[in-house]
Amino acid sequence: MVRRASSREADHAQQVSSHRARRRKPARPAEPTTDEQPTEVVRGFVDQFATLLAATGLPRMTSRVFVCLLTADADGLTAADLVRRLRVSPASVSKSIGYLETMELVVRQPGSGGRRERYVIDDDAWLRAWQADTGAHADIATAAQRGIEILGTETTAGARLGTMGQFFARLSEQMSGSSLTETAVYDALTVLAALVHADRPLTLGILATALDWPRDRATAALDAIQRQPALADPLALRTVGPQTYTLTTRPDRLSPAQREALDQ
Structure with missing residues (x-):
């Protein structure tokens, strides 16, 4: 009798255990992460670079977050990744991210499969x-x-x-x-050299012919100089007639008194 009762109790216990296991929800798999903890050398670089940025006026913590993202992989980092890497509070990371987003230095990207947002340094x-x-x-x-x-x-x-x-x-x-593109700057400097060498006003036609350029290329180079006067500094492009150009000194490089003294 004892053996038979024990057997029935064991069978009942097994049925209850199986029923509970069927009702129990499967455990949610841990969220995968690709974040790898940086080496001590990288940590040192982040801190050193952040110190330099902080010296320019960027808040210290914001500088650390920015450099941390700067040294991350292409897919960026989550807020949790930044907390782990920098060993700071989530609130500090959140405040710094908000600051960087205001400056348009960092953008948010949705994580794949509904995972947490990731932060990346925008290419622009x-x-x-x-x-x-x-x-x-x-x-x-x-x-x-x-x-x-x-x-x-x-x-x-x-x-x-x-x-x-x-x-x-x-x-x-x-x-x-x-x-300006590198080609536009090169052409602009070539036109400046031509005007200096000629040492006299040149028309657009003469300039294009002498340089063996199409007129539109010479026009674009002159336009670049006019739009970016610093290209000619300390000289300045001057229009002296219809499509006729020469060079003069920039008016802000010499004071009126200096000009008067030099003209004597």
Whole structure:
């Protein structure tokens, strides 16, 4: 009797266990990750590079997040990856990502299969940052000019603003020159060399013939110089007649007093 009861109890226990196993939901598989922890050498580089960026005004933590993404694989990193790599809080990563997104240096990409979003350095980030700086420099130059009009050119403040405005105007011109192709810059410099060598005004037709160029190529080179005056610095392209050009000194390179002294 004892053996028979024990057998029935064992069978019942097995049935209950099997029933519970059928009702139990299968465990959710762990989310795969491709993130690999950086080596100590990479960690050192991230910290060193971040320190350099922080010296330019970028917040320290934001600099670390940016460099961490900069050294990541092409598919970027998730917020959790950044927390693990930098050993910081999720809130710190979130704040830094928001800052970088505002600057358009980082973009979000949806993860495959509904996985978490990943953050990557956009390929056009450098161009946008360059253009943003160029625009800011031009705005400063314009603001300085307004200040000169308000305070007057004869005042100390007006003279100080004039110097600052010239500096930022030239800086903006030089940075904007990056939008030209290498071929356009080469042609523009060739036209400048031709005008210097001729040492006299040249018409578009004479210039194109002498360089053995089509007229539209010479026109494009002249247009590039006019759009980017920094290419000719310290000289400036001057139109002296219908499609006739020569070179002169930039008006902001010499003060009126310096010009007067040189003309004596």
